[in-house]
Amino acid sequence: MQEYTQTIIIGAGIVGICTALYLQENGCQVTLIDRSPPGEGTSSGNAGIISVGSVHPEAMPGIWKEIPHMVLQPLAPVTLRPAYLPRFLPWLTRFLANSSQTKAEAASVAIHALSTKAMDYLQPLVTKAGADDLLRQEGSLYVYETPTQFARAKVDCAYYDRRGVDYRIVESAELADMEPSLRPGLAGGVLTTKAAHTLSPLGLSCALFGLFQQQGGEFIQAEVNGFLTNVNRVTAVRTDRELSCDQAFITAGSWSHLLARELGSKVLLDTECGYHLQLPDPGIVLHRPLLFVGRAFAATSMQGGLRLAGTVEFAGLKAAPNYARAQVLAQQAATLLPGLSIEGGEAWMGYRPSLPDSVPVISSSPHFENVYFGFGHGHLGLTQAAVTGATLAAMSAGREPPMDVSLYRIDRVL
Numbered sequence: 001m002q003e004y005t006q007t008i009i010i011g012a013g014i015v016g017i018c019t020a021l022y023l024q025e026n027g028c029q030v031t032l033i034d035r036s037p038p039g040e041g042t043s044s045g046n047a048g049i050i051s052v053g054s055v056h057p058e059a060m061p062g063i064w065k066e067i068p069h070m071v072l073q074p075l076a077p078v079t080l081r082p083a084y085l086p087r088f089l090p091w092l093t094r095f096l097a098n099s100s101q102t103k104a105e106a107a108s109v110a111i112h113a114l115s116t117k118a119m120d121y122l123q124p125l126v127t128k129a130g131a132d133d134l135l136r137q138e139g140s141l142y143v144y145e146t147p148t149q150f151a152r153a154k155v156d157c158a159y160y161d162r163r164g165v166d167y168r169i170v171e172s173a174e175l176a177d178m179e180p181s182l183r184p185g186l187a188g189g190v191l192t193t194k195a196a197h198t199l200s201p202l203g204l205s206c207a208l209f210g211l212f213q214q215q216g217g218e219f220i221q222a223e224v225n226g227f228l229t230n231v232n233r234v235t236a237v238r239t240d241r242e243l244s245c246d247q248a249f250i251t252a253g254s255w256s257h258l259l260a261r262e263l264g265s266k267v268l269l270d271t272e273c274g275y276h277l278q279l280p281d282p283g284i285v286l287h288r289p290l291l292f293v294g295r296a297f298a299a300t301s302m303q304g305g306l307r308l309a310g311t312v313e314f315a316g317l318k319a320a321p322n323y324a325r326a327q328v329l330a331q332q333a334a335t336l337l338p339g340l341s342i343e344g345g346e347a348w349m350g351y352r353p354s355l356p357d358s359v360p361v362i363s364s365s366p367h368f369e370n371v372y373f374g375f376g377h378g379h380l381g382l383t384q385a386a387v388t389g390a391t392l393a394a395m396s397a398g399r400e401p402p403m404d405v406s407l408y409r410i411d412r413v414l
């Protein structure tokens, strides 16, 4: 790799920004392109959890039993809009095929390899950006309301055991000590002790983007609509003009498949829409993020209030948001956190970029020798962004990547 290689990154979400910072460490001259301001896409509205120790794919064994319930309940924690089913079938079929014991185990290994290194690669960037005050490391607490859910969770802790994750079972009586705002009598919890969280996902992206600019990075706000190529190299990225480059990175979140397709890779990427409701004056402060697993949402105390974030809706990239899904979170949270004030909640919707095995693509292109992909982080994009960036930077510089990159190849999801 020559020094000051002209590098273009498409997509300035948390993955693109972290990738840009690690490429700057390679000595590259980096231009980030996004049609929106940096960090304002999906990366702005998440639950803020850096899930160090995350090991479970979405396609866990037995998941198929949930499907009939999903289609019938538009406000259920996980739902599918019936009109989207025909387009969704190929993804769903692959997702279900991935829910065998063997495939779930393989996905768990790949997820863990990234998540376990999340803070090792994120923290140095945040410190350099002067934004340590936006991070806390207090663990995250999975909360189970019924004995059946809690028993099931204990069984699934075997995945933590096999990966060597630090966690702790929290019995019902101790839950109240750890989080006094929780309703008494809940069945129990699991604390992943090394997880961290940010007090502002957008603030974090903005701080990292500020560092990128200080270090000479350029930002262009534009829509990318194609590429110029010469044999097996991309020579320019096309917006309303042609921007020449020595190498290109696609970190365009839920839209990455559209760009990958232009480059000969038809990827099975879909989106899981997620919602949040930000309560400006909640009347309670949580010590750490709480994840209400049966309801598929998390509650995180942040700057600007308490954020209730999560749920999954399969509806594609074009459907209008159903903000009733966000509003419903307020009622649910009020039953779990009795002191909660739900006045004035602000609703938001974003698009998780999801692959059927819950493992991102961190890969070189099979067709173009100077193109790299970093997308499909699903529920864990904030967690895995920095380690993804470091991995892509190592790959493009011909250095040993921080993990076995064969687990994240693009050709497994074509």
Ligand SMILES: Cc1cc2nc3c(=O)[nH]c(=O)nc-3n(C[C@H](O)[C@H](O)[C@H](O)COP(=O)(O)OP(=O)(O)OC[C@H]3O[C@@H](n4cnc5c(N)ncnc54)[C@H](O)[C@@H]3O)c2cc1C
Binding pocket: 010, 011, 012, 013, 014, 015, 016, 033, 034, 035, 036, 039, 040, 041, 042, 043, 044, 045, 046, 047, 048, 049, 050, 051, 222, 223, 224, 225, 251, 252, 253, 254, 255, 256, 259, 273, 274, 275, 276, 309, 310, 311, 350, 351, 352, 353, 375, 376, 377, 378, 379, 380, 381, 382, 383, 384
């Ligand atoms: C409700 C919810 C809660 C979540 N909670 C967590 C959590 O607690 N922890 C966690 O780790 N993850 C969480 N996630 C997931 C995480 O937010 C995402 O995985 C992550 O934000 C994806 O980042 P990204 O950079 O890939 O995508 P994005 O943030 O979507 O960025 C992609 C960017 O690419 C741009 N783009 C796309 N196509 C083009 C084009 N053609 N031209 C120009 N620009 C383009 C878009 O404008 C966008 O800005 C959550 C997600 C949701 C929805």
